[in-house]
Amino acid sequence: xxxxxxxxxxxxxxxxxxxxxxxxxxxxxxxxxxxxxxxxxxxxxxxxxxxxxxxxxxxxxxxxxxxxxxxxxxxxxxxxxxxxxxxxxxxxxxxxxxxxxxxxxxxxxxxxxxxxxxxxxxxxxxxxxxxxxxxxxxxxxxxxxxxxxxxxxxxxxxxxxxxxxxxxxxxxxxxxxxxxxxxxxxxxxxxxxxxxxxxxxxxxxxxxxxxxxxxxxxxxxxxxxxxxxxxxxxxxxxxxxxxxxxxxxxxxxxxxxxxxxxxxxxxxxxxxxxxxxxxxxxxxxxxxxxxxxxxxxxxxxxxxxxxxxxxxxxxxxxxxxxxxxxxxxxxxxxxxxxxxxxxxxxxxxxxxxxxxxxxxxxxxxxxxxxxxxxxxxxxxxxxxxxxxxxxxxxxxxxxxxxxxxxxxxxxxxxxxxxxxxxxxxxxxxxxxxxxxxxxxxxxxxxxxxxxxxxxxxxxxxxxxxxxxxxxxxxxxxxxxxxxxxxxxxxxxxxxxxxxxxxxxxxxxxxxxxxxxxxxxxxxxxxxxxxxxxxxxxxxxxxxxxxxxxxxxxxxxxxxxxxxxxxxxxxxxxxxxxxxxxxxxxxxxxxxxxxxxxxxxxxxxxxxxxxxxxxxxxxxxxxxxxxxxxxxxxxxxxxxxxxxxxxxxxxxxxxxxxxxxxxxxxxxxxxxxxxxxxxxxxxxxxxxxxxxxxxxxxxxxxxxxxxxxxxxxxxxxxxxxxxxxxxxxxxxxxxxxxxxxxxxxxxxxxxxxxxxxxxxxxxxxxxxxxxxxxxxxxxxxxxxxxxxxxxxxxxxxxxxxxxxxxxx
Numbered sequence: 001x002x003x004x005x006x007x008x009x010x011x012x013x014x015x016x017x018x019x020x021x022x023x024x025x026x027x028x029x030x031x032x033x034x035x036x037x038x039x040x041x042x043x044x045x046x047x048x049x050x051x052x053x054x055x056x057x058x059x060x061x062x063x064x065x066x067x068x069x070x071x072x073x074x075x076x077x078x079x080x081x082x083x084x085x086x087x088x089x090x091x092x093x094x095x096x097x098x099x100x101x102x103x104x105x106x107x108x109x110x111x112x113x114x115x116x117x118x119x120x121x122x123x124x125x126x127x128x129x130x131x132x133x134x135x136x137x138x139x140x141x142x143x144x145x146x147x148x149x150x151x152x153x154x155x156x157x158x159x160x161x162x163x164x165x166x167x168x169x170x171x172x173x174x175x176x177x178x179x180x181x182x183x184x185x186x187x188x189x190x191x192x193x194x195x196x197x198x199x200x201x202x203x204x205x206x207x208x209x210x211x212x213x214x215x216x217x218x219x220x221x222x223x224x225x226x227x228x229x230x231x232x233x234x235x236x237x238x239x240x241x242x243x244x245x246x247x248x249x250x251x252x253x254x255x256x257x258x259x260x261x262x263x264x265x266x267x268x269x270x271x272x273x274x275x276x277x278x279x280x281x282x283x284x285x286x287x288x289x290x291x292x293x294x295x296x297x298x299x300x301x302x303x304x305x306x307x308x309x310x311x312x313x314x315x316x317x318x319x320x321x322x323x324x325x326x327x328x329x330x331x332x333x334x335x336x337x338x339x340x341x342x343x344x345x346x347x348x349x350x351x352x353x354x355x356x357x358x359x360x361x362x363x364x365x366x367x368x369x370x371x372x373x374x375x376x377x378x379x380x381x382x383x384x385x386x387x388x389x390x391x392x393x394x395x396x397x398x399x400x401x402x403x404x405x406x407x408x409x410x411x412x413x414x415x416x417x418x419x420x421x422x423x424x425x426x427x428x429x430x431x432x433x434x435x436x437x438x439x440x441x442x443x444x445x446x447x448x449x450x451x452x453x454x455x456x457x458x459x460x461x462x463x464x465x466x467x468x469x470x471x472x473x474x475x476x477x478x479x480x481x482x483x484x485x486x487x488x489x490x491x492x493x494x495x496x497x498x499x500x501x502x503x504x505x506x507x508x509x510x511x512x513x514x515x516x517x518x519x520x521x522x523x524x525x526x527x528x529x530x531x532x533x534x535x536x537x538x539x540x541x542x543x544x545x546x547x548x549x550x551x552x553x554x555x556x557x558x559x560x561x562x563x564x565x566x567x568x569x570x571x572x573x574x575x576x577x578x579x580x581x582x583x584x585x586x587x588x589x590x591x592x593x594x595x596x597x598x599x600x601x602x603x604x605x606x607x608x609x610x611x612x613x614x615x616x617x618x619x620x621x622x623x624x625x626x627x628x629x630x631x632x633x634x635x636x637x638x639x640x641x642x643x644x645x646x647x648x649x650x651x652x653x654x655x656x657x658x659x660x661x662x663x664x665x666x667x668x669x670x671x672x673x674x675x676x677x678x679x680x681x682x683x684x685x686x687x688x689x690x691x692x693x694x695x696x697x698x699x700x701x702x703x704x705x706x707x708x709x710x711x712x713x714x715x716x717x718x719x720x721x722x723x724x725x726x727x728x729x730x731x732x733x734x735x736x737x738x739x740x741x742x743x744x745x746x747x748x749x750x751x752x753x754x755x756x757x758x759x760x761x762x763x764x765x766x767x768x769x770x771x772x773x774x775x776x777x778x779x780x781x782x783x784x785x786x787x788x789x790x791x792x793x794x795x796x797x798x799x800x801x802x803x804x805x806x807x
Contacts, residue, residue: 178635
């Protein structure tokens with residue numbers, strides 16, 4: 001929904017905001033209120049989004065990002081509070097009437113690893129469905145006990161939740177309810193992360209040892225979040241131990257990482273964590289297996305006896321990431337923090353061959369082939385944050401952040417053929433994509449009274465994005481765009497009565513490239529039919545101004561670029577979310593169901609002819625004028641979750657029935673399934689705690705993803721006069737890959753080295769060695785006939801080991 005230069009509406013919204021802000025706290029009673037903070041007992045680290053309830057009542061709240069909370073309508077004489085946080089033992093606090101005027105500090109203890117005990121305490125759950133529609137709270141510490149592909153991986157574990165695809169082993173990105181990874185807003189301590197992968201997507205870009213809390217919003221999210229059309233992942237980094245110095249280290253089959261936590265005299269702490277692969281020194285079987293599947297062209301051709309032969313290359317690959325966070329608390333009302341993240345991947349697949357042959361006439365031929373193939377990609381981000389609790393009612397959060405994503409590839413092949421004369425051929429392809437992001441976020445939360453919790457804010461995001469594609473020093477595509485997004489929002493969480501809760505509000509965006517206003521009303525409703533049964537619904541409008549477009553190529557592979565919308569070359573994306581659900585909950589069990597429908601517009605896909613050698617110089621201008629195709633889409637589905645929440649055994653059974661279709665009139669005459677569409681998906685997650693062991697097993701099944709099959713071949717005469725064969729495509733995504741399934745296991749043993757807690761364990765990925773198809777490769781012969789169809793499979797049976805210690 002767009003408001004064209006409707007400044008009067010913006011003034012009206014601002015006036016409404018100011019009126020609510022400065023209005024008296026209507027509805028107040030003579031009952032009491034308290035302000036408190038929830039932290040971890042051993043470290044002093046605050047716990048965000050913890051649940052705080054008055055025992056025996058429905059009166060409750062959650063802590064904010066800094067761990068603070070406020071409760072109203074408390075009776076005379078005092079109350080008892082019950083506090084819950086994932087991965088921690090439930091805490092109770094008896095509050096007397098004299099405590100109402102004090103800052104209440106509630107300390108929680110981490111769930112015991114039972115290193116010395118034989119009896120197992122009740123195990124805390126790995127994730128919790130929130131009261132809000134589509135929101136899931138995730139415990140990084142608990143979730144990392146699940147089987148993984150060589151690394152503790154938060155994003156991989158999230159793929160086991162309902163509504164999130166769990167079958168794409170080559171991407172840690174989240175496909176949430178039919179959306180793509182670029183349609184997710186990923187926030188780490190307030191700065192935006194544009195790429196969440198290491199090692200071609202097999203590992204997440206985030207070190208689990210640097211993460212404290214994860215909040216996932218699968219859809220229908222509140223007005224305080226904007227700029228994406230699918231979902232939000234809000235990550236809070238660990239602040240570190242405020243009481244004692246801590247040092248830890250871990251080694252896995254792929255990388256080694258270390259972290260340290262340094263207290264600042266009771267006023268704060270510093271956390272530093274670094275992780276790096278060691279493949280340049282030691283290449284494990286897991287490394288070789290992954291690299292073989294991601295680089296099917298790791299061979300080079302050399303002449304021998306008048307024909308080409310294949311020779312293997314030895315690529316060099318590495319990745320690293322680093323987290324640095326400092327937190328300072330000058331008072332019990334202020335929290336000041338600085339967070340920095342840097343992560344990068346480097347691949348050097350350079351080859352250099354020299355071959356000499358002698359013909360029948362005695363003449364010699366020398367061939368030197370040098371291929372420099374360098375790929376670099378990564379993220380950098382930093383943020384400064386000031387959170388202040390002004391009084392029992394008002395909290396403000398100011399964040400200034402900067403982030404960068406880059407993806408560069410330089411592939412140059414120099415061929416020197418020496419007979420009587422020297423003939424040199426140079427073919428060079430360079431692709432560079434860079435995203436720069438500078439943001440300011442000012443958010444306020446105001447407890448108007450026991451029924452209304454207001455939130456409002458202003459956000460500014462300045463983007464500078466560039467993409468260059470050149471061949472042999474000829475620029476095929478050079479796109480440079482800058483744009484600013486100004487946004488303001490206002491929302492109210494209204495407890496209408498004991499059975500009805502509403503969260504409603506509006507977000508207004510102004511995008512200076514299109515010079516348009518984008519209006520985004522949103523509402524959530526929860527109806528408590530009983531203490532155990534509730535229904536829920538949500539509706540909202542969302543826009544996205546920065547897009548990742550994909551160029552699909554059946555022969556040369558696909559590549560992705562980030563660009564800003566301009567409503568000319570690239571449209572502004574929009575989505576409307578409709579969500580309806582219900583849940584039934586008893587002490588240890590939860591059954592939850594949510595149905596969703598998303599109406600999508602402004603989708604874009606890169607024209608496959610851009611950058612192709614098929615194009616002649618005469619039609620380049622026309623191709624570049626139509627570089628992107630514009631489309632629409634729908635995504636709909638229903639999710640079921642049966643969860644065992646507490647006890648020695650925890651886990652869940654999830655089933656998703658979904659359909660995602662897209663329509664690009666320049667590509668197909670009719671709608672077609674999206675590349676990530678999967679009709680059925682089943683996930684079974686099991687975790688069992690026995691003595692000093694944590695045992696886990698997961699099983700994933702999904703119907704096959706669609707792909708575009710070839711219909712035949714054809715040949716064209718290139719600019720240099722040579723003939724080259726190409727594949728003619730069939731119906732877009734008209735065929736399906738075979739169904740996907742795998743079973744993963746893990747076992748972790750907890751022990752002590754002296755007084756230092758330690759862990760050692762193993763994980764087995766794809767236990768029964770299922771050959772799951774990743775994609776298909778096709779080649780054609782000289783007669784333009786398809787003669788080879790090859791399945792490129794995901795990883796088979798893969799064991800991995802890990803060990804860690806903490807001082």
